[in-house]
Amino acid sequence: MSPLLQIILAGVGTYLLRLSFIGLSARLGTPSARTEATLGLIAPAVLAAIIADQLFVGDDGLVVQWSWWIGGVVAGLVAWRWRSAGITMGAGLVCVWVLDAVLGL
């Protein structure tokens, strides 16, 4: 199968994943309070899973990358203190750059 066709099929499948519950939403009715509370847990759970995967997991299993780990702690603290996406990412990137490019960590 050609690369373009594979990308098209992956695109169609991904769109259907995005559409799934939203497409059915008009038929699902009003969710209960407990269901709503559960839906509120989705974003924190997915984001934490992605972050942990990126910081600790590589192609061949667990990885040691001190600059990213320290950068992650710094970015997390900055996000908690300032609640700003721009400041958080800026602080994290500068930290990793210093550790990685300057200190060679």
Add this chain to the structure above:
Amino acid sequence: MSLPEPVRSGLRAALPLAVTALPFGLVYGVVVAGSSISPWVGLAGSWLVLAGAAQISLVELIDAGAAWPVAIGTALVINARLALYSAALAPAFAAFDRRWRWSLPYLLTDQAAVLAVAEYRHRRDPVERRLYYTAAALLIVVFWWGGSIVGVLLGASLPNADVIGFAVPAMFLALLIPALDSRPTLVAAVSAAAVAVAASPLPSGVNITLAALSGIAAGRLALGLGPSQSREVPA
């Protein structure tokens, strides 16, 4: 003529996240440039799939000669989390016209979903919700497309990809930390992170989906254990 307030709010909230989509797009473009796949076909992925990690995986597997069910299946497993976001937004999107319910999910990304979920706690009008989401999601997608194009053009000449790559977890941290506003959300996040690492031997993407589902289950248990249910959720 000024833009409607929800559009301006959406653009303002999404801008720092959209800026981060740029280096992520750069990384994808570099992967395409280093593969045997035509740059035009690779860039088509940014239009058709519109999901960075899955696109990178797809290009790498196609380039490595993997069987097409493996390449496509892996991309879809990585993107399975988008169905969870779809569930989180479904109650709010139910108030939209059918044409919006079917078209706007195309723009659904991690960043757009998290912004919308947070905004919908206090913004109740369906039209305002739709405008906010559309503006934010579109800005993020435009930056993603731009980054992909520049990445393909620059290719391997891109400086220090390791540092640039950290923009992605930093962006997700910027989204996660403000969302940890109750004990159940904290339990969900910590549990999900632990399972993602513990399940790392599983194929790429499977560990993330499993971890997310485990985190939601743990958070749901915490919902029933104590009085800490102060958060409001989108309706």
